[in-house]
Amino acid sequence: MKLDIATTPVVDAYQMLVGLVTPRPIAWVTTLSATGVVNLAPFSFFNTFGANPPVVVFSPTLKRDGGKKDTLINIEANGEFVVNASSEKHAELINLSSKMIPSDESELALTHQATIPSSSVQVPRLADVAFSLECKVIQIVPVGNGPISANLVIGQVVTMHVDDDVLDAKGQPDPRKIKAIARLGSDYWCRTQDLFELGRP
Numbered sequence: 001m002k003l004d005i006a007t008t009p010v011v012d013a014y015q016m017l018v019g020l021v022t023p024r025p026i027a028w029v030t031t032l033s034a035t036g037v038v039n040l041a042p043f044s045f046f047n048t049f050g051a052n053p054p055v056v057v058f059s060p061t062l063k064r065d066g067g068k069k070d071t072l073i074n075i076e077a078n079g080e081f082v083v084n085a086s087s088e089k090h091a092e093l094i095n096l097s098s099k100m101i102p103s104d105e106s107e108l109a110l111t112h113q114a115t116i117p118s119s120s121v122q123v124p125r126l127a128d129v130a131f132s133l134e135c136k137v138i139q140i141v142p143v144g145n146g147p148i149s150a151n152l153v154i155g156q157v158v159t160m161h162v163d164d165d166v167l168d169a170k171g172q173p174d175p176r177k178i179k180a181i182a183r184l185g186s187d188y189w190c191r192t193q194d195l196f197e198l199g200r201p
């Protein structure tokens with residue numbers, strides 16, 4: 001089949017794209033509103049793109065009604081966010097935290113997640129996660145302006161917190177311990193249990 005994007009409805013292109021570009025890691029993002037409400041939401045338009053300085057990018061798209069998501073509003077206001085780990089044990093809560101609730105309510109209460117203060121940003125991080133990346137915004141790049149259009153939030157990782165229990169004997173992250181989950185298309189998610197190793201040539 002062939003999809004000509006110019007004549008394809010946005011939602012159809014979206015569903016095809018997220019079914020093809022897989023698996024996508026999930027950033028479980030905390031942000032802080034102007035009135036002090038901690039917002040928590042998952043984003044699978046997410047990855048890391050370099051290490052000097054360490055950089056992550058994720059995209060809170062515009063809503064179907066064209067409005068901005070709380071996460072984007074908060075980041076535009078104070079330029080800070082925390083990427084928290086998405087592990088298997090939290091799958092249902094990560095999903096639950098994507099629920100649209102009023103801006104003055106926190107998904108922390110909905111998901112019963114506790115936070116602890118961050119070191120370098122005002123936004124708190126989740127307490128019960130394998131790792132948290134404290135980030136300061138370098139740039140926000142809007143791409144398009146209609147429903148599901150991207151807003152590339154480019155963040156510099158200023159502090160990393162890693163639970164010692166997910167490190168191996170050499171102090172490196174052990175995927176068997178992090179148990180990351182990721183998004184595929186439709187309602188599919190995946191675990192990271194079927195590992196294999198390849199040395200660099």
Ligand SMILES: Cc1cc2nc3c(=O)[nH]c(=O)nc-3n(C[C@H](O)[C@H](O)[C@H](O)COP(=O)(O)O)c2cc1C
Nearest residue numbers: 041042043044045059060061069070071095098099
């Ligand atoms: C696993 C998962 C991944 C998601 N990835 C994205 C994403 O990359 N971009 C996006 O805009 N919404 C994504 N969503 C939907 C948002 O989490 C949802 O719109 C949420 O309500 C946004 O919260 P906020 O308005 O508090 O920022 C995802 C949802 C789930 C369950």
